[in-house]
Amino acid sequence: RAKTVIMATGGLGRVYEPSTNALICTGDGMAVAYRAGAPLMDMEMVQYHPTTLKGKGLLITEAARGEGAYLLNSKGERFMERYAPTMLELASRDVVSRAEQIEINEGRGIKGCVLLDCRHLGRPFLQDRLGQIYAEAKTFANVDLAEEPLPIRPGMHYQMGGIKTDTEGRCWDVQGQWKGLPGLFAAGETACVSLHGGNRLGANSLLDTVVFGRRAGQCAAEYAKTLPPPTIPESAMEADQQLVATILSREGSGERAATLRLEMGTTMNRYLSVFREQEGMETAALRLHDLKARWPGITIQDKGQVFNTGLVAALELGFMLDCAEAIIMGALTREESRGAHFRTDFLNRDDEQWLKHVLLYHTADGPPRVEYLPVTITQWQPQVRVY
Ligand SMILES: Cc1cc2nc3c(=O)[nH]c(=O)nc-3n(C[C@H](O)[C@H](O)[C@H](O)COP(=O)(O)OP(=O)(O)OC[C@H]3O[C@@H](n4cnc5c(N)ncnc54)[C@H](O)[C@@H]3O)c2cc1C
Missing domain, CATH: 3.90.700.10 (Succinate dehydrogenase/fumarate reductase flavoprotein, catalytic domain)
Incomplete structure (x- = not known):
């Protein structure tokens, strides 16, 4: 019942298997915001350490x-x-x-x-x-x-993409150039303010959290002051309550979340890692489609209402499947190599065609809808990277 909400739920590392990330990095905030209508940006930019x-x-x-x-x-x-x-x-x-x-x-x-x-x-x-x-x-x-x-x-380490925000952490555009969700803010690894471009430098997560976390907090507080108390109908919870009830009541010997999760993680690590190409990513997209179709059939043993880790794992898997789909879609869309996104079928960076962000919007039952945003260049012009 808040006037404003700040997503600060961290990265999505567990979409990959293995990953350097903690078990809590399941992309929940990204998926929740995405399903609610906020776009995800630059999801193809996944860093391997x-x-x-x-x-x-x-x-x-x-x-x-x-x-x-x-x-x-x-x-x-x-x-x-x-x-x-x-x-x-x-x-x-x-x-x-x-x-x-x-x-x-x-x-x-x-x-x-x-x-x-x-x-x-x-x-x-x-x-x-x-x-x-x-x-x-x-x-x-x-x-x-x-x-x-x-x-x-090399191993999966960090997600440069995330919930699109402006520099105040807002997940909507006050200029109206892109659509988002007024009242929603994001900061940290779950957000994409586009600090890191296609490739974060070590230690720069501090900017995500300390600098842009603070800015998001300040802006959310100021924005909240301008709003009346929200009225939220009881029905707002119905779909989620129904989902939890369905998972808990499902009997039988269906598949376990862990099985699907491992399949998703190894697929992502195989086809969406350091090197990518069309055919492999299309294979990953098909497998993801299959996993999404199997997700509603998973069963959990624990039917309890308190500290039910099986239920949490089932819900998290749903979030991760959405994140994985967004990564694949972004990577298939970007037909060039830039930063951490390297395609063996498009070896070069192509500033003429692709100096732009890929924005993904959730759709009810199809693949994400793709839109683009221009990259704002100020002082530093893009250059050839030489090491
Ligand atoms: C091994 C490792 C080493 C790293 N070293 C560095 C480094 O040296 N320098 C650097 O800059 N960066 C480093 N990074 C990256 C950096 O740690 C992360 O980007 C940063 O911690 C993200 O901060 P955050 O606050 O966004 O998310 P987190 O620190 O992950 O916090 C997110 C919080 O949200 C909670 N949460 C998640 N989902 C839900 C939910 N559904 N409901 C309620 N709560 C939820 C989580 O439990 C967690 O407490 C490293 C990352 C790893 C994995």
Whole structure:
């Protein structure tokens, strides 16, 4: 019954399997806002981090490369010399992730990984400056970083896209250029104020949260003062209450949310990752369509009304399926390579055609409706990226 609402529900990392993100990153806010009529923007821009552990996708922080760690292939070559001769291992995340994936794809990887080599830094330095990574490598990969290199690979890490907002966190356009939802605000990873373009630089999430969270809060408070108390009919809750009742009452041995979730995650990681192309993404779209059709049939064992994690998982899966569909749609729509969105069938950035945002609107029973918004260029003109 609020006059204004701020979505601050974080990212959607669990749409992918594996991901560096926490289990709570299920894109709920994006899906709820999207279903209510707010557009999602730049959903195709999904960041892969270059150094994640095989298996669960645990993040190995950039600090390792910042302190001088090397990336090696199976031949012991520092392969970044070929891809980014100046910046080497410290080139941007998308560039390093793609380089690693090429090494792996061309047979110079080791069991689907390349190696993060910290040996030359020495044990005292590692324990002092990189203590957390040193401990994580030992605990989760049984690797002593002072003695042997750590197998790592690119892994899903961050969503640059999200609920379209202006710089005050508003999910509607006061100029009327795009349609949205008056009274709704968003901030943090769930929002897309378009700070990061197609590729966030490390540590810049602080801007999403600290700067634009504050701005959204201030604007929402001011806006609320101008509004009368809302009247909300009891019927507003009916559809959601009905959905929960239906899931709880469904008997039988239908599929489990976890089964569909794993299928969705591995599909996204296979076809919507570092490299993408039309045929693969169309396969992903078909699988997603199938998963969405199966979602209404899932059953949960726990029928309780209190702290029902099975029910939460079922609802979250519904949100994630919407987010996954939006990512695929955005990626199929953008026929170029830009930032984290790299298409092997459209290798180059095409500013003439694609210097614009992809906006997706939810539709009742079809694919998202696509619209475009121009990119506002102020001081810095787009340039060729060289590392
Ligand atoms: C391993 C890792 C390391 C990172 N390191 C850095 C870094 O060094 N620097 C940097 O800038 N960024 C980093 N990031 C990115 C950054 O952490 C995130 O972008 C940022 O935390 C997002 O903040 P947020 O407030 O938007 O969302 P979150 O911090 O995810 O908070 C969202 C909150 O909403 C809650 N929520 C979700 N759904 C619902 C719901 N349906 N109902 C109620 N509550 C809900 C969640 O439980 C959670 O408490 C890292 C990310 C990861 C995964």
